[in-house]
Amino acid sequence: MDKAALLLSLVLAQTPQADLRCVATGEDFVYDCSIMLMRGGRPLEGADVTVGADMPSMPMAHSVRPAKAIPGTKPGEYRARLDLEMLGEWAIKLRLDGPVRDLLVLHYEFDSKGAKPSMGGQKMEHKKH
Amino acid sequence: MDDYALGVLTNIGLFSFIALSAYLLLIAGEMSFGQQAFFGVGAYAGGILTALYGWPLPLAALAAMALGALAQFLVALPTLRLRGLYFAMATLAAAEMARILFELLHWRRSIDGELAGPDGTQGFRGIRWIFEHGIEPLHYLGIVGVLLALVLGLFVFVERSKLGATLRGIGQDPELAASVGIDVQRVKLGLAAAAGALAALGGVLYAHHNTYIEPRNFDIMLGVHSLAYALIGGLGTAFGPLLGVLLDIGVLESTRVFHGYRMIVFGGLVAVLLVFRPRGLLDERMVLWIRQRFS
Numbered sequence: 053m054d055k056a057a058l059l060l061s062l063v064l065a066q067t068p069q070a071d072l073r074c075v076a077t078g079e080d081f082v083y084d085c086s087i088m089l090m091r092g093g094r095p096l097e098g099a100d101v102t103v104g105a106d107m108p109s110m111p112m113a114h115s116v117r118p119a120k121a122i123p124g125t126k127p128g129e130y131r132a133r134l135d136l137e138m139l140g141e142w143a144i145k146l147r148l149d150g151p152v153r154d155l156l157v158l159h160y161e162f163d164s165k166g167a168k169p170s171m172g173g174q175k176m177e178h179k180k181h
Numbered sequence: 182m183d184d185y186a187l188g189v190l191t192n193i194g195l196f197s198f199i200a201l202s203a204y205l206l207l208i209a210g211e212m213s214f215g216q217q218a219f220f221g222v223g224a225y226a227g228g229i230l231t232a233l234y235g236w237p238l239p240l241a242a243l244a245a246m247a248l249g250a251l252a253q254f255l256v257a258l259p260t261l262r263l264r265g266l267y268f269a270m271a272t273l274a275a276a277e278m279a280r281i282l283f284e285l286l287h288w289r290r291s292i293d294g295e296l297a298g299p300d301g302t303q304g305f306r307g308i309r310w311i312f313e314h315g316i317e318p319l320h321y322l323g324i325v326g327v328l329l330a331l332v333l334g335l336f337v338f339v340e341r342s343k344l345g346a347t348l349r350g351i352g353q354d355p356e357l358a359a360s361v362g363i364d365v366q367r368v369k370l371g372l373a374a375a376a377g378a379l380a381a382l383g384g385v386l387y388a389h390h391n392t393y394i395e396p397r398n399f400d401i402m403l404g405v406h407s408l409a410y411a412l413i414g415g416l417g418t419a420f421g422p423l424l425g426v427l428l429d430i431g432v433l434e435s436t437r438v439f440h441g442y443r444m445i446v447f448g449g450l451v452a453v454l455l456v457f458r459p460r461g462l463l464d465e466r467m468v469l470w471i472r473q474r475f476s
Binding site: 067102104108109110117118137143145147153154155157 | 184185188295306307309312315391392393395397398400402403406443
């Protein structure tokens, strides 16, 4: 392992990483989401996760009420229902408490079926685990 | 207090800084659609200093405020020669230029083996100072509240001083103010610098509250809202913009039943309000009435 990779692994040991999968429920703008949290390459369990969402162009006003996520069936998995106001790009905010305190922001494009990563820094949260 | 209430109250505090910066220019008769640019300057500068260079947040906030003041001073030098609609358009153009500059800003440094810092349209992640220093959301709300109280206290002090009367005089009739020996241009330049510093302070606090910023956060929507707060709340006192923010966030939060249409409902309410109260709820007449009643 070269020095850069070693340093990177040390960082990954401290900084949580997240992946999000959302499926439309059939009700307008309501999605069931599964969040995978990793830390240092391992599932992050026991975290207290709150999921919120902002529209990037009006981050403090056009937001949805945050929802508590519940642990899923797989290690590091958490599940939450997101009730958005409209289709389009949303900045999903994952507030973590418990074994680690952090705030992760993920950008997703929501359509009538589900969500897929959009621009706005997906590099970091989605390509390192 | 739950996370949701803390988040809403913190947002009210953060919006108040940019609302007060717009108000500062409004009382001197200038309508700026560009305060979001200086909010962004503060957010980026503060984030860079804490996340990339390890500065403590208070010091980074002071530096960001100085940069915000300088930025708005430099923008004001040419634009304050314009009046009314032309000044408003020039500030909007300057703000859009700033947003595009944020999109072009790539200031990446290796921090503990990982590249961090502004990455153009990809945004700027990892502004984690408050998490690294164990500051809880309630504590952060307290910091925002204390800073806002200090700023409001300063506004009240200035508005009751000769300078406050001078500013309102310039706002009502700049030619008359100049005829009695007031250097209108110099006062307005100083005011612009103060407004830039205030917006930048809000930006620093916003960036550290959110941990992530991107150029789109600082587009025209934020500028329109910052003006709307002052115009809704009223131009008679510095508490007007604060009332505007409270009403804005309060109405937006209480109209969630309208889902995506609530912005339309909100816009309609603002339009109706401004027809009947063009200088806002707490306009000069209302403030005078309150003072007479309670003094």
